[in-house]
Amino acid sequence: MRIVLFAVLLTALGQDVDREIQRVAMEGWIAARAVAAKGGALELLGPVNRRLKSLDALPGPAARYADVAIRAAVSAAQEERDELAVFLAHARDLSATMSLTGAPAQWPVPIDELEGELWLEVDRYTEARDAYLRATKLKPTANAWIGLARASDRLGDLVGACAAYTQASSTAGLPASVEIEISLYALKCRM
Numbered sequence: 001m002r003i004v005l006f007a008v009l010l011t012a013l014g015q016d017v018d019r020e021i022q023r024v025a026m027e028g029w030i031a032a033r034a035v036a037a038k039g040g041a042l043e044l045l046g047p048v049n050r051r052l053k054s055l056d057a058l059p060g061p062a063a064r065y066a067d068v069a070i071r072a073a074v075s076a077a078q079e080e081r082d083e084l085a086v087f088l089a090h091a092r093d094l095s096a097t098m099s100l101t102g103a104p105a106q107w108p109v110p111i112d113e114l115e116g117e118l119w120l121e122v123d124r125y126t127e128a129r130d131a132y133l134r135a136t137k138l139k140p141t142a143n144a145w146i147g148l149a150r151a152s153d154r155l156g157d158l159v160g161a162c163a164a165y166t167q168a169s170s171t172a173g174l175p176a177s178v179e180i181e182i183s184l185y186a187l188k189c190r191m
Helices: 002-037 046-056 061-077 081-101 111-121 125-138 142-154 158-169 176-190
Strands: none
Touching: 002 046, 002 061, 046 061, 061 081, 061 111, 081 111, 111 125, 111 142, 125 142, 125 158, 142 158, 142 176, 158 176
16 A cells, blocks of 8 residues: 555656646747847846756656756857857757657657757758657647748748648647738739
C-alpha cells in the first residue's frame, strides 16, 4: 500500500513539475518575444533572465529545452544568426533525446515551429520554410501552416503560400488577425 501511495505521490509531483515548466517556459517565451519587438535591447532582458533562472531550478530535459528555446529567441531578437543556429541545434538535440525517452519537447513550442518562427524573424526564409514544412508533416498546427505560408510568400512561392494558407483556413479557432491575413492573401491566390 505504501508503495502505491508513494508512486501516486511521485506521479503528482512529476505533473506539478511539468506544469511549472510549461508555465515558466511560456512566460519566458512571451518575455523573449516582447524583447524581439524592441530590437533585443539588453536592458529589456530582466523578465527573460528571471524566467531562465526559474528554469535552472527545475529538473529534467523539458526545462533544459525551454531554457535553450528562450535563449534562441533572444539571439533572434538581437539578430545573432550564428548564435541562433547553435541554440537551435542544441534544442533539436534535446527534443530528439526527449522523443527517445517519452514525448518530444513542446514548451514553449515544438522544435520545428521554434526553428521556423526564429528563422523567419531573422529573414532566413529558406530555413524557415523547411522547418515549417517539417512541422506540418509531423504535427500540422495552425501556427505551422501560417508560418509555412509566410515563409513561402517571402520566397516568392505564391502556389506554396496559397496552399499553406488554404490548409490554415480549415483550422478552428484562429485569431481574428490571422483570419484577416488569410482572407487578404486569398485575393492574391485568385489572381
